[in-house]
Amino acid sequence: MFFVFDGMDGSGKTTQLNRFADWLESQGKSVVTAKDPGTTKLGEDLRSILLTDSGTPISMRAEMMLFTTARTQLVEEVIRPALTQGQVVVLDRYVLSTVVYQGHAGNLQPDEIRTINNLATGGLWPELTFVLDVPLDVAMKRLGDDLDRMESRGAEYFQKVREGFLCEAKACDRTVVIDAAQQPDNVAAAILAATGGINGVG
Ligand code: TYD
Numbered sequence: 001m002f003f004v005f006d007g008m009d010g011s012g013k014t015t016q017l018n019r020f021a022d023w024l025e026s027q028g029k030s031v032v033t034a035k036d037p038g039t040t041k042l043g044e045d046l047r048s049i050l051l052t053d054s055g056t057p058i059s060m061r062a063e064m065m066l067f068t069t070a071r072t073q074l075v076e077e078v079i080r081p082a083l084t085q086g087q088v089v090v091l092d093r094y095v096l097s098t099v100v101y102q103g104h105a106g107n108l109q110p111d112e113i114r115t116i117n118n119l120a121t122g123g124l125w126p127e128l129t130f131v132l133d134v135p136l137d138v139a140m141k142r143l144g145d146d147l148d149r150m151e152s153r154g155a156e157y158f159q160k161v162r163e164g165f166l167c168e169a170k171a172c173d174r175t176v177v178i179d180a181a182q183q184p185d186n187v188a189a190a191i192l193a194a195t196g197g198i199n200g201v202g
Pocket residue numbers: 009010035036037051067068092093094095097098099101102150151
């Protein structure tokens with residue numbers, strides 16, 4: 001089983017991902033959590049290039065390819081081996097982030113990004129993606145002032161990110177929007193409720 005947590009920076013997805021992983025473990029599952037981009041050595045190196053503002057110009061298309069390359073390594077080194085062993089994988093971001101941040105908000109074609117990522121991941125798609133949604137002002141407040149290269153893109157970019165996630169969730173199967181502006185316990189309960197239709201969970 002393969003689950004993805006996605007959403008805007010400041011949506012609280014990492015906290016909820018950890019709670020969900022703990023819950024799966026309490027149900028007797030063997031769980032692997034990972035971060036996209038990250039977790040592998042190559043992924044961490046690319047993450048540092050992508051998130052640190054070092055002054056190196058990176059075009060939107062190059063940025064899209066770098067996020068995608070980090071993902072290829074993560075799929076091959078971590079996700080596929082875990083799934084093959086019957087473990088449950090819970091991932092912090094995946095292809096949908098690229099479709100939204102570099103597509104909807106970055107003006108690349110979402111369909112092209114999906115096609116490239118289908119190739120890059122060997123056609124590996126999650127059973128269920130949770131999109132944690134919060135209003136822009138809530139997300140910005142949670143982020144504070146210490147912003148990385150991506151987080152410094154400003155309110156207009158992030159408004160497009162939010163709308164992109166909502167638009168994709170509406171159009172895509174197996175993608176559910178969770179209201180993440182509620183109390184954390186209520187967010188966690190909404191996430192569990194959304195897994196109701198998945199065989200073998202709970
Ligand atoms: P994230 O790991 O959620 O950041 P943090 O740990 O700081 O909360 O995401 C890293 C940033 O990269 C975030 O701003 C979203 C962005 N991103 C993209 O623009 N495209 C992508 O394909 C992915 C996976 C992330």
